[in-house]
Amino acid sequence: MTKKFNFDVTATDGRARTGVITTSRGDIRTPAFMPVGTAATVKAMLPESVRATGADILLGNTYHLMLRPTAERIARLGGLHRFMNWERPILTDSGGFQVMSLAGLRKLTEEGVTFKSHIDGSRHALTPERSVEIQALLGSDIVMAFDECTPYPADEATARRSMELSMRWARRSRDAFGDRPGHALFGIQQGSIYRDQRAESAEKLREIGFDGYAVGxxxxxxxxxxxFSVLDYAPEMLPADKPRYLMGVGKPDDIVGAVERGIDMxxxxxxxxxxxxxxxxxxxGVVNIRNARHQDDPRPLDEQCTCPACRNYSRAYLHHVNRAQEIIASMLLTWHNLHYFQELMQGLRDAIAEGRLAGFVADFHALRAGGDIDPL
Structure with missing residues (x-):
């Protein structure tokens, strides 16, 4: 029997929550950070290495996969999980972000978006129905409703037009998704920086009814x-018993601030x-390994980190392979970064569960403010 998609909040500390999303492909501990596997791969990483960092779920990209190798081909080959050798949950975005970021290559109408491929110039139509169909062909566990990601800055009238279009598309996405036991559909709140529009968007999404809700x-x-000023109110407009997903974030201090404000993914x-x-x-904080100060430094990037880059290699070696443009440089630093992000998420989950989030956040900021270790 297919496991039902479910979300349980196990502890709260202020507005922050920790819990578990149950899916048919495994549990996702929240707050969760999802590494991005745009073209069915997290660049420079093996799937088992991504899992070893502590990731419970990956993100795949509808727009890029529909162009190459195509969703139909992936479906014939057994779906995205088998195709990329990742048996745990996958969330796919809807292509809505590319509607914004590739604005020069698209035509937007009520029906949807017509894209010119950035690869070969071929034309493609992406509608709410087609986006949901592609995500079903990929076999993703969490499907995102198709929306227009409102660009910033946008005046109130532009933001409203965009938000209202996204809400009409949300309804069409829901209708196209139908009933798919074991799979979830998330709606996306829009409204730019305007509180009243965020409230209206949240209300419309609740009326339609989704398995989770994103702040877009x-x-x-x-x-x-x-x-942060938008996150001070936007998440609490969304149902408390469903996961809240902040799309495209972010830097470690963005993540900590978002979790403090009630974000789960x-x-x-x-x-x-x-x-x-x-x-x-x-x-x-951030270390630029290309800097000459590291070239004679035998110490690890972070002596407390247990990732392979820190356990087995010096700053001097990482500096050398990066400057020499060796592939191992990307492999080791990506592994380290993903490990650090997942370690941060585990720290946040533990702090919320034990009611000591404020102290954890204060320590996080104090350590970063101190800066990197002194050069030798």
Missing amino acids: GLAVGEGQEMM MDCVLPSRSGRTGQAFTRF
Whole structure:
């Protein structure tokens, strides 16, 4: 029998929550950070290595997979889980973010979006129905409703038009999804930075009814202060008994602030992308391994970290392979970053469960403010 999608909050501390999302492919501990596997791979990582960092769920990308290798091909080959050798839960985005980020390549109407492929210029139509169909072909466990990610800045009239379109598309996504036991559909709240629009969007989504709810349209250039001011009210407009997902976030301090404000799930390309450009996230902040100060340093990136990069290699070696553009540099720094992000999530979960989140957050900020260890 297929396991029902379910969410249980096991503890709260202020507005922060910790709990478990139950899926037919395994449990997701919340707050959860989802590494991004855009093209059916977390770049520079084996799936079993991603799991070893502590990840319970990955994110796949509808837009990129529909273009290459196509959702139909992945379905014929047994679905995305088998295709990429990841048997745990997968959440797929809807393609809505690309509606915004690839604005120069698309035409937007009430029906949906017509894209020009960034790969070969071929034309593709993406509607709520087609987005949900693609995600079903991929076999994703958590399907996202198709929306337009409102760009920032947007005046009130533009934000409202965009939000109302997304709510009409949310209804169509729900209708297209139908009844799929063991799979979940999440709606996406829009409304930019306007409180009344966020409230209206949340109300419309609740009327339609979803298995989880995302806060969309943030982390699109508005800055942390503005993002947090929206998160001070937006999550609590969404049902308390369902997961709340903040899309596309973020830096470690973004994550901590979002969790403090009641967010349960997040995703971001940052740990993997930064790993490929020589940036390492540590308890002391961001370390740029390309800097000459590391070239003679025999110490690990972070002596308390248990990832392979820190256990087995020096800063001097990581500096060398990065400067020499060796593939192992991307592998080791990506592993380290994903490990750090998952360790942060575990720390947050434990702190919430034990009612000591405020102290955990204060220590987190104090360590980062102190900066990296002194050069030798």
